[in-house]
Amino acid sequence: MGETRLSAACTVxxxxxxxxxxxxxxxxxxxxxxAHTLCTPQAIWQLLDLGAWPGGVRVxxxxxxVAADHPLNDGDELAFLPPFTGG
Amino acid sequence: MGETRLSAACTVxxxxxxxxxxxxxxxxxxxxxxAHTLCTPQAIWQLLDLGAWPGGVRVxxxxxxVAADHPLNDGDELAFLPPFTGG
Amino acid sequence: METSWRxxxxxxxxxxxxxxxxxxxxxxxxxxxxxxxxxxxWLQRAGSAAAATxxxxxxxxxxxxxxxxxxxxxxxxxxxxxxxxxxxFTQQQLSDxxxxxxxxxxxxxxxxxGDLIVLVAVSGDRRGPVQRCCSDLLELLKxxxxxxxxxxxxxxxxxxxxNTPL
Amino acid sequence: METSWRxxxxxxxxxxxxxxxxxxxxxxxxxxxxxxxxxxxWLQRAGSAAAATxxxxxxxxxxxxxxxxxxxxxxxxxxxxxxxxxxxFTQQQLSDxxxxxxxxxxxxxxxxxGDLIVLVAVSGDRRGPVQRCCSDLLELLKxxxxxxxxxxxxxxxxxxxxNTPL
Numbered sequence: 001m002g003e004t005r006l007s008a009a010c011t012v013x014x015x016x017x018x019x020x021x022x023x024x025x026x027x028x029x030x031x032x033x034x035a036h037t038l039c040t041p042q043a044i045w046q047l048l049d050l051g052a053w054p055g056g057v058r059v060x061x062x063x064x065x066v067a068a069d070h071p072l073n074d075g076d077e078l079a080f081l082p083p084f085t086g087g
Numbered sequence: 088m089g090e091t092r093l094s095a096a097c098t099v100x101x102x103x104x105x106x107x108x109x110x111x112x113x114x115x116x117x118x119x120x121x122a123h124t125l126c127t128p129q130a131i132w133q134l135l136d137l138g139a140w141p142g143g144v145r146v147x148x149x150x151x152x153v154a155a156d157h158p159l160n161d162g163d164e165l166a167f168l169p170p171f172t173g174g
Numbered sequence: 175m176e177t178s179w180r181x182x183x184x185x186x187x188x189x190x191x192x193x194x195x196x197x198x199x200x201x202x203x204x205x206x207x208x209x210x211x212x213x214x215x216w217l218q219r220a221g222s223a224a225a226a227t228x229x230x231x232x233x234x235x236x237x238x239x240x241x242x243x244x245x246x247x248x249x250x251x252x253x254x255x256x257x258x259x260x261x262x263f264t265q266q267q268l269s270d271x272x273x274x275x276x277x278x279x280x281x282x283x284x285x286x287x288g289d290l291i292v293l294v295a296v297s298g299d300r301r302g303p304v305q306r307c308c309s310d311l312l313e314l315l316k317x318x319x320x321x322x323x324x325x326x327x328x329x330x331x332x333x334x335x336x337n338t339p340l
Numbered sequence: 341m342e343t344s345w346r347x348x349x350x351x352x353x354x355x356x357x358x359x360x361x362x363x364x365x366x367x368x369x370x371x372x373x374x375x376x377x378x379x380x381x382w383l384q385r386a387g388s389a390a391a392a393t394x395x396x397x398x399x400x401x402x403x404x405x406x407x408x409x410x411x412x413x414x415x416x417x418x419x420x421x422x423x424x425x426x427x428x429f430t431q432q433q434l435s436d437x438x439x440x441x442x443x444x445x446x447x448x449x450x451x452x453x454g455d456l457i458v459l460v461a462v463s464g465d466r467r468g469p470v471q472r473c474c475s476d477l478l479e480l481l482k483x484x485x486x487x488x489x490x491x492x493x494x495x496x497x498x499x500x501x502x503n504t505p506l
Contacts, residue, residue: 017418018488019499060486063421079418085500086417086446086487087398087458087478104252105322106333147320150255166252172334173251173280173321174232174292174312210383214376223454225504229395230467288389301396301478302506309471338391340468 010039012072014048015079020057023050039072045080056083097126099159101135102166107144110137126159132167143170197268197275200260202251204283209293216277216295224274224297228308236287239334242327247285252320263314271307273298278311280321313340363434363441366426368417370449375459382443382461390440390463394474402453405500408493413451418486429480437473439464444477446487479506 011032021027031047033039041059045068059066060079072078098119108114118134120126128146132155146153147166159165199216209231217223234247264276277295285291292315296308315321316337323334365382375397383389400413430442443461451457458481462474481487482503489500 015418017486018416018490022499060418060421063418063424079421081418081486082488082499083502084483084486085489085503086415086485087482087503102252104320105250105324109333147252147255150252150258166255168252168320169322169333170336171317171320172323172337173249173319174316174337208380210376210380213379214374217376223397223399223456225399225401227395227397227399229393229397230471231389231393231395232467233389233391233393235391235465290389299401300504300506301398305396305471305475312467338466340466 008074009033009035010072010074012039012044012074012076012078014044015077016048017079018082020050020054020080020082024048040069041066041072041078041080042068044072044078048080054082057081095161096120096122097159097161099126099131099161099163099165101131102164103135104166105169107137107141107167107169111135127156128153128159128165128167129155131159131165135167141169144168198261198264198278199276200257200264200278202253202257202260202280202282204281206281206285206289207279209290212277212279212293213295217297220275220297224304225299226301226304227295227297228301228304229293229295230308230312231290232292232312234285234287234289234291238325238327238332239338244287244325244327245329246326247287247289247291248324248326248331249280249282249285249291250322250324251280251282256320259319260315263318264311267307267311267314268296271296271298271303271310273300273303273307276307276311278315280315280319282321364427364430364444365442366423366430366444368419368423368426368446368448370447372447372451372455373445375456378443378445378459379461383463386441386463390470391465392467392470393461393463394467394470395459395461396474396478397456398458398478400451400453400455400457404491404493404498405504410453410491410493411495412492413453413455413457414490414492414497415446415448415451415457416488416490417446417448422486425485426481429484430477433473433477433480434462437462437464437469437476439466439469439473442473442477444481446481446485448487 011030014031015028016024031044037043058081062077098117101118102115103111118131124130145168148163238244260278264278273296275297279293281291294308294311296304298304324331404410426444430444439462441463445459447457460474460477462470464470490497
């Protein structure tokens with residue numbers, strides 16, 4: 001499976017919320033990883049230029065929570081979510 | 088103090104509530120203890136002909152909770168209260 | 175009937191009993207009342223709403239404790255003592271939990287299934303204390319205030335010996 | 341502004357989101373709403389009122405976490421995921437606590453001090469379970485649902501890093 005992923009480019013739509021959105025200056029953008037990089041939320045994060053992986057941030061892929069090393073598929077919706085403060 | 092009470096007759100207004108009221112058939116009545124009996128809720132209870140002192144019944148004198156052997160004064164309002172079931 | 179009248183009259187006198195400061199509002203109602211109307215009025219009176227408000231409403235069940243269809247629930251109280259205890263419990267609870275205000279309303283009289291029996295609302299700055307205060311106040315109303323319930327079913331009235339378990 | 345619009349439009353779509361059976365009503369509101377109106381409607385819809393109902397209401401504080409005067413509280417969410425999580429939490433909690441029905445309403449958008457943020461109501465047969473269910477649901481809304489608050493004070497907006505303590 002890992003090899004399959006390494007052999008194709010991966011484009012995902014990245015969503016940012018709240019403080020992350022303000023820091024980046026955008027809310028939704030496509031990002032593409034080359035065919036030679038394993039496509040995970042952590043790898044995409046490196047492309048965002050938002051510094052080290054921030055503590056407390058959760059990841060959702062296609063609106064389900066996943067781990068930071070979850071394998072992504074081309075066309076996925078990937079959201080980075082700062083700590084929740086609702087209620 | 089006990090001697091003072093023993094030397095005078097004691098009349099109190101007895102109030103009954105809920106199941107006690109139904110058992111007795113009345114809600115409010117004066118009762119008098121002779122000068123030779125210590126005037127307490129327990130002693131008054133004997134006059135009511137409602138059987139042995141019932142478990143869970145609370146006593147209020149002049150609308151304050153008291154113990155069953157609380158000394159009564161002439162003219163007091165004495166209430167016998169079955170277990171509470173409000174709320 | 176005579177007894178019932180005495181209760182109703184005393185209950186009416188007690189309606190709207192309010193402590194020195196408006197933080198505590200306690201009343202015994204002898205007629206049906208709307209929980210949301212009362213709540214709305216109380217929240218408005220508080221001016222700017224506190225950050226956290228916990229509410230409990232108790233309604234008459236359609237069945238007796240034994241599972242028979244309930245015709246009516248009769249609620250009586252010890253007028254005077256009951257109102258004073260409610261006020262005193264409420265003030266003590268506000269102080270113990272460090273919360274700002276409370277509304278405590280309780281029905282007496284003959285109630286039908288679905289009718290509101292009790293409304294407790296507590297407001298303050300933090301959600302934990304207001305929820306605990308509301309819950310503690312409800313237990314005091316159930317176990318420490320002179321109210322009595324009689325269930326009517328098949329034309330027979332039965333005084334309850336104890337409350338429903340928590 | 342574009343971002344805000346997207347949020348508001350999605351939020352409107354989500355309003356009134358209701359699960360297959362009417363026991364659970366979950367909605368995210370982008371405009372102010374009355375807690376007592378909503379509560380009243382929900383209680384009426386339930387037909388005969390359940391014996392026990394616990395409610396929690398959260399309103400905007402007049403001050404920031406740091407004690408400065410608050411101009412506005414901005415609330416955003418992750419549309420879609422947020423509504424689905426709320427529905428799923430609520431159904432799970434009803435089942436876990438063995439209670440009958442729940443109403444969960446949450447504001448997003450720009451709120452003023454005193455505005456309602458959240459309303460949680462839980463109805464069932466026993467007072468203990470409905471109170472615990474209401475409290476647990478509130479904690480899930482605070483810690484497990486993708487909502488974010490930004491405080492505005494002196495023209496400066498600050499995203500909150502964590503919720504108020506319980």
